[in-house]
Amino acid sequence: MWRHRPALCFLERGCILAASKTVSSSQVVMTQLVLPSHTNSLGSVFGGTIMSWIDICAAICSQRHCNKETVTASIDRLDFVAPVYKGWVVNLKASVNYTSRTSMEVGVRVDAENPKTGETFHTASAYLTFVALGSMGKPTEVPGLVLESDDDKRRFEQAKKRREIRLQNKTR
């Protein structure tokens, strides 16, 4: 089978990582219906429920990128921009923004949809770091990223800066 060479491979510290993959090859789109059990006494979704959906959506994305088990190492600041109510639909989209040796930053955008009006709006966004685990349960190398679009390149550069800040602020 003929394969064209990746347009661009961004690798950190000159490390050659095997079989770089495109951002689009691991993107995840996940849809949830807000049930009564997801809501608080105000009728809006618990923040923790949305956090759980974000974690699962991002975990699937990270595992799809590296075809290994991954664990959540950290979740950056998460702002809830607008409430989401019972009966509404929540759409989550996850993409790998950045990879380094054993870790990946995954960005998740959460949009809510009011099924009665068809109106959709941004409700939350988050950046999560996942670490791939090898057979001994230790961190193991992940494939690099092939950056195809201008958005891929912009997100990669922004994620690189966030990683530096994140590691400076790490508690241990």
Ligand SMILES: CCCCCCCCCCCCCCCC(=O)SCCNC(=O)CCNC(=O)[C@H](O)C(C)(C)COP(=O)(O)OP(=O)(O)OC[C@H]1O[C@@H](n2cnc3c(N)ncnc32)[C@H](O)[C@@H]1OP(=O)(O)O
């Ligand atoms: C096979 C396909 C199946 C597909 C099927 C799909 C099904 C999909 C099901 C969903 C499945 C749900 C999965 C949910 C995911 C959890 O809920 S996991 C549970 C919550 N998380 C945990 O329990 C993690 C606990 N922490 C740990 O195990 C360790 O601290 C870690 C994260 C593995 C790191 O270990 P460590 O010894 O500190 O490793 P170290 O070598 O120092 O660092 C390794 C990398 O981690 C980075 N790192 C370490 N700490 C941090 C931090 N705080 N912040 C950022 N980066 C960090 C380092 O920078 C380094 O990155 P690189 O420079 O190598 O890229």
